[in-house]
Amino acid sequence: GAVVSQHPSWVICKSGTSVKIECRSLDFQATTMFWYRQFPKQSLMLMATSNEGSKATYEQGVEKDKFLINHASLTLSTLTVTSAHPEDSSFYICSAPSHRGVLTNEKLFFGSGTQLSVL
Amino acid sequence: RKEVEQDPGPFNVPEGATVAFNCTYSNSASQSFFWYRQDCRKEPKLLMSVYSSGNEDGRFTAQLNRASQYISLLIRDSKLSDSATYLCAGYGNNRLAFGKGNQVVVIP
Numbered sequence: 001g002a003v004v005s006q007h008p009s010w011v012i013c014k015s016g017t018s019v020k021i022e023c024r025s026l027d028f029q030a031t032t033m034f035w036y037r038q039f040p041k042q043s044l045m046l047m048a049t050s051n052e053g054s055k056a057t058y059e060q061g062v063e064k065d066k067f068l069i070n071h072a073s074l075t076l077s078t079l080t081v082t083s084a085h086p087e088d089s090s091f092y093i094c095s096a097p098s099h100r101g102v103l104t105n106e107k108l109f110f111g112s113g114t115q116l117s118v119l
Numbered sequence: 120r121k122e123v124e125q126d127p128g129p130f131n132v133p134e135g136a137t138v139a140f141n142c143t144y145s146n147s148a149s150q151s152f153f154w155y156r157q158d159c160r161k162e163p164k165l166l167m168s169v170y171s172s173g174n175e176d177g178r179f180t181a182q183l184n185r186a187s188q189y190i191s192l193l194i195r196d197s198k199l200s201d202s203a204t205y206l207c208a209g210y211g212n213n214r215l216a217f218g219k220g221n222q223v224v225v226i227p
Binding site: 091 | 217218219
């Protein structure tokens with residue numbers, strides 16, 4: 001079945017550094033990628049939607065200059081947390097529909113998530 | 120108001136018992152609904168889609184009530200392995216919004 005590979009699984013970094021998270025669709029073309037963030041005991045909060053070849057759409061309250069999203073190819077989307085601070089420590093996860101158009105069924109595949117800890 | 124709301128619990132359930140919980144949604148334009156299971160620090164895994172007619176998959180039954188804007192999940196004959204967080208999700212406006220999740224702990 002369709003698989004989304006997300007790396008790294010864990011990141012520990014110093015405050016002020018930038019961290020890049022990659023999500024790759026392994027056997028399908030992901031024209032859209034959803035990026036979520038989840039704090040402990042909280043829901044998955046949609047941060048942004050990336051679309052191949054165009055600018056990402058950010059949710060209200062998400063700083064686009066801090067969370068840089070690049071979706072340069074049909075199989076790769078990246079999220080870069082720039083100048084990370086302790087409050088950015090969270091679980092970040094990507095997901096992609098395996099087909100074009102409106103998601104009307106369960107054809108949404110998740111990466112395995114990245115736990116970011118900023119010291 | 121959040122798009123999707125759930126009572127996080129935890130729901131402590133004796134092994135073999137039945138547990139049920141609801142999830143309310145605010146976006147009446149939401150087209151599709153799902154229940155996901157999430158284990159700690161893991162990606163959500165689709166449990167089942169939810170239909171107005173109700174659907175059942177083994178010990179799990181899901182129901183959608185559009186008039187009252189809620190979806191429900193019922194787990195029968197709870198197993199220890201059912202301990203997890205159950206997230207409801209609604210799809211609308213080209214995005215999938217999740218609830219906070221219902222944490223279920225099945226007790227021997």
